[in-house]
Amino acid sequence: METYRPRRSVLYVPASNDKALAKIAQLACDTVIIDLEDAVAPADKIATREKLAGILANRPVANHLGRRCEMVVRINVLASEWGADDLLAAANCEPDGILLPKVDTPRDLLEAGDVLDDNFAPDSVKLWAMIETPKALLNIGVIAELGRDPASRLACFVAGTNDLLNDTGVLATPDRRYLVPWLMQMVLAARAGGLDMLDGVFNDFRDLETFGRECTEAAAMGFDGKTLIHPAQIEAANRAFAPSTQAVAEARLVKDAFALPENAGKGVIALNGRMVERLHLAQAEKLLAKAAVIGA
Ligand SMILES: CC(C)(COP(=O)(O)OP(=O)(O)OC[C@H]1O[C@@H](n2cnc3c(N)ncnc32)[C@H](O)[C@@H]1OP(=O)(O)O)[C@@H](O)C(=O)NCCC(=O)NCCSC(=O)C[C@H](O)C(=O)O
Numbered sequence: 001m002e003t004y005r006p007r008r009s010v011l012y013v014p015a016s017n018d019k020a021l022a023k024i025a026q027l028a029c030d031t032v033i034i035d036l037e038d039a040v041a042p043a044d045k046i047a048t049r050e051k052l053a054g055i056l057a058n059r060p061v062a063n064h065l066g067r068r069c070e071m072v073v074r075i076n077v078l079a080s081e082w083g084a085d086d087l088l089a090a091a092n093c094e095p096d097g098i099l100l101p102k103v104d105t106p107r108d109l110l111e112a113g114d115v116l117d118d119n120f121a122p123d124s125v126k127l128w129a130m131i132e133t134p135k136a137l138l139n140i141g142v143i144a145e146l147g148r149d150p151a152s153r154l155a156c157f158v159a160g161t162n163d164l165l166n167d168t169g170v171l172a173t174p175d176r177r178y179l180v181p182w183l184m185q186m187v188l189a190a191r192a193g194g195l196d197m198l199d200g201v202f203n204d205f206r207d208l209e210t211f212g213r214e215c216t217e218a219a220a221m222g223f224d225g226k227t228l229i230h231p232a233q234i235e236a237a238n239r240a241f242a243p244s245t246q247a248v249a250e251a252r253l254v255k256d257a258f259a260l261p262e263n264a265g266k267g268v269i270a271l272n273g274r275m276v277e278r279l280h281l282a283q284a285e286k287l288l289a290k291a292a293v294i295g296a
């Protein structure tokens with residue numbers, strides 16, 4: 001069974017921006033997040049929420065990979081004046097996920113999950129969580145643990161680096177040196193919880209060179225993909241989070257070596273002067289499956 005769901009390029013599209021919404025079908029991003037939160041002015045929140053059903057109904061049948069176009073809705077903070085209505089309105093539109101901003105504790109997710117369980121089937125919409133507050137970082141392990149319980153609906157973490165910089169006062173530098181320790185904590189926690197982990201946005205959308213570098217680093221740090229704010233960022237993200245040609249070739253070598261009759265049943269083999277274990281075979285098979293899905 002195919003389990004890899006590509007989320008290399010995850011584009012925020014403001015739910016209030018008709019021009020941007022109309023572009024979705026032409027874009028080569030793996031996932032779209034329809035944003036009701038930061039991208040929508042307070043005066044427009046209610047009118048924008050009312051457009052949600054139309055936006056989701058118009059989702060492209062297939063995306064650039066020929067797969068069902070994954071659409072997630074980011075709602076306003078649950079405790080805000082808009083949050084509760086956003087949650088129900090979003091779930092009614094049957095998106096693939098609902099992204100909760102400013103999650104501080106597991107309770108925030110459990111409360112949203114309870115509302116969904118009272119109104120929708122247990123296997124319906126998934127929850128995604130923004131990790132963007134100091135409290136979320138302090139609680140990241142227990143929040144991530146929810147990922148091991150399918151009843152929690154939790155499927156994905158998204159780093160909110162703008163809020164994190166704002167709330168902590170750390171300096172934004174091109175190499176993200178003060179953020180990296182927290183980003184690595186997020187990756188570690190996501191892995192412990194069996195969750196996907198998406199990197200935060202890069203605001204300077206005309207600077208594609210620095211953006212490309214940040215994507216390459218994020219892939220090396222273990223992120224599954226990057227959240228984006230502009231279509232110009234899609235291509236570099238798709239490239240950075242895809243397995244390289246060399247990685248695919250090496251994975252094939254590992255798979256072929258373990259398939260040799262003389263290696264049947266062996267736990268460890270030597271390959272071109274390198275020790276290769278069955279965990280490397282599993283890793284290679286995962287990488288090849290990923291490459292097959294994205295056509296790399
Ligand atoms: C940043 C922008 C406001 C820039 O918009 P604009 O000046 O219109 O850019 P361009 O003229 O270069 O646009 C070219 C065409 O591309 C379309 N476009 C632009 N952005 C998007 C998009 N996100 N999705 C789809 N299409 C898009 C324009 O409409 C132009 O189309 P056309 O004229 O037909 O050629 C804008 O990019 C933007 O609004 N981006 C998204 C902003 C957003 O959603 N922000 C909230 C999410 S990020 C966040 O919240 C961070 C997190 O919470 C944290 O804490 O870190």
Ligand SMILES: [Mg+2]
Binds near residue numbers: 038101130132163
């Ligand atoms: Mg934010």
